[in-house]
Amino acid sequence: MVMIIRSIIGRSISTAVLPHLRLRYFSVTSSSAAAAEAERSIREGPRNDWSRDEIKSIYDSPLLDLLFHGAQVHRHAQNFREVQQCTLLSIKTGGCSEDCSYCPQSSRYDTGLKAQKLMNKDAVLEAAKRAKEGGSTRFCMGAAWRETVGRKTNFNQILEYVKEIRGMGLEVCCTLGMLEKQQALELKKAGLTAYNHNLDTSREYYPNIITTRTYDERLETLNHVREAGINVCSGGIIGLGEAEEDRVGLLHTLATLPTHPESVPINALIAVKGTPLQDQKPVEIWEMIRMIATARIVMPKAMVRLSAGRVRFSIPEQALCFLAGANSIFTGEKLLTTPNNDYDADQQMFNLLGLIPKPPDFSDDSSNDFEGEELKESRSALG
Numbered sequence: 108m109v110m111i112i113r114s115i116i117g118r119s120i121s122t123a124v125l126p127h128l129r130l131r132y133f134s135v136t137s138s139s140a141a142a143a144e145a146e147r148s149i150r151e152g153p154r155n156d157w158s159r160d161e162i163k164s165i166y167d168s169p170l171l172d173l174l175f176h177g178a179q180v181h182r183h184a185q186n187f188r189e190v191q192q193c194t195l196l197s198i199k200t201g202g203c204s205e206d207c208s209y210c211p212q213s214s215r216y217d218t219g220l221k222a223q224k225l226m227n228k229d230a231v232l233e234a235a236k237r238a239k240e241g242g243s244t245r246f247c248m249g250a251a252w253r254e255t256v257g258r259k260t261n262f263n264q265i266l267e268y269v270k271e272i273r274g275m276g277l278e279v280c281c282t283l284g285m286l287e288k289q290q291a292l293e294l295k296k297a298g299l300t301a302y303n304h305n306l307d308t309s310r311e312y313y314p315n316i317i318t319t320r321t322y323d324e325r326l327e328t329l330n331h332v333r334e335a336g337i338n339v340c341s342g343g344i345i346g347l348g349e350a351e352e353d354r355v356g357l358l359h360t361l362a363t364l365p366t367h368p369e370s371v372p373i374n375a376l377i378a379v380k381g382t383p384l385q386d387q388k389p390v391e392i393w394e395m396i397r398m399i400a401t402a403r404i405v406m407p408k409a410m411v412r413l414s415a416g417r418v419r420f421s422i423p424e425q426a427l428c429f430l431a432g433a434n435s436i437f438t439g440e441k442l443l444t445t446p447n448n449d450y451d452a453d454q455q456m457f458n459l460l461g462l463i464p465k466p467p468d469f470s471d472d473s474s475n476d477f478e479g480e481e482l483k484e485s486r487s488a489l490g
């Protein structure tokens with residue numbers, strides 16, 4: 108900093124003046140909670156004892172200051188050029204018994220979506236192969252179920268898919284609803300990298316969005332996933348009609364879990380006709396930036412995923428999200444049942460912004476049942 112000040116003011120500056128300038132510089136740049144907490148995060152690393160007020164103060168910081176300090180933490184805690192590319196496939200679509208107000212797959216809403224059975228193995232593996240060829244390093248499978256309990260045949264099929272896809276050298280993620288402990292252990296044994304189960308919103312606002320399962324049931328599933336040694340992927344959706352306080356509440360719950368989720372998806376609602384939230388106004392890019400930068404400062408090591416709703420944002424808008432701390436996206440034609448960004452447009456964006464794909468990470472791997480040839484090759488290629 109002294110060097111920069113010298114180069115701006117001139118080399119003849121008296122060293123007696125420098126402490127004063129230094130103080131002035133920090134009093135200007137460190138005035139917000141975002142600045143103070145970013146500096147602390149860089150100095151001391153992640154913490155889990157956040158108060159809700161502390162997170163609210165970060166969230167309420169002046170937007171450009173928040174963006175700047177989100178970027179600062181991002182550059183310290185992550186490789187800022189790397190962006191993880193995940194492909195999400197709906198392997199069992201529609202007909203879900205739950206009442207999530209944003210979801211076109213709930214059987215309670217007339218959205219014109221046709222319910223389908225579990226996709227067969229060939230179709231799923233073909234989709235995973237295409238995802239890998241398209242540059243994805245993580246393949247996520249979503250099933251529109253309340254839970255996996257009582258679905259033994261389907262669950263065993265999915266375990267098979269996990270093994271096969273992991274053997275192709277891809278990280279594998281599932282989102283199948285609520286999980287029991289035993290099922291989490293079986294998924295881990297099959298080679299699952301991560302399990303997605305979003306909290307969606309704050310505990311207080313949650314009953315306005317879903318009534319068929321509780322917030323605590325969601326947290327219990329996350330606990331089973333964590334105890335099984337599977338990475339936790341959990342985030343939420345903004346634009347549900349919640350207050351900013353609820354967005355802070357969501358981040359507070361995630362950032363005070365005993366271990367932060369490895370992935371935190373930040374979704375902007377895609378209002379689907381026929382759902383109770385069909386008339387919600389679209390989320391603005393500034394709201395996404397505020398969420399992403401706050402998430403980055405309070406959970407510096409997590410992959411913060413710019414998820415649903417990305418399709419509405421221009422490349423300059425997405426660039427601001429990456430700058431604020433996002434480092435993961437979904438690629439592929441669809442996000443479960445809603446439209447997603449064009450693959451070629453994403454590749455052009457990577458080139459334009461100087462982003463590079465994040466390689467798969469198998470460092471947490473403790474299961475050996477799925478050592479496919481391609482996985483071995485992928486490992487040796489990564490050194």
Ligand code: SF4
Nearest residue numbers: 203205207210213251
């Ligand atoms: S979000 Fe999941 S659990 Fe909720 S209705 Fe949709 S498919 Fe069912």
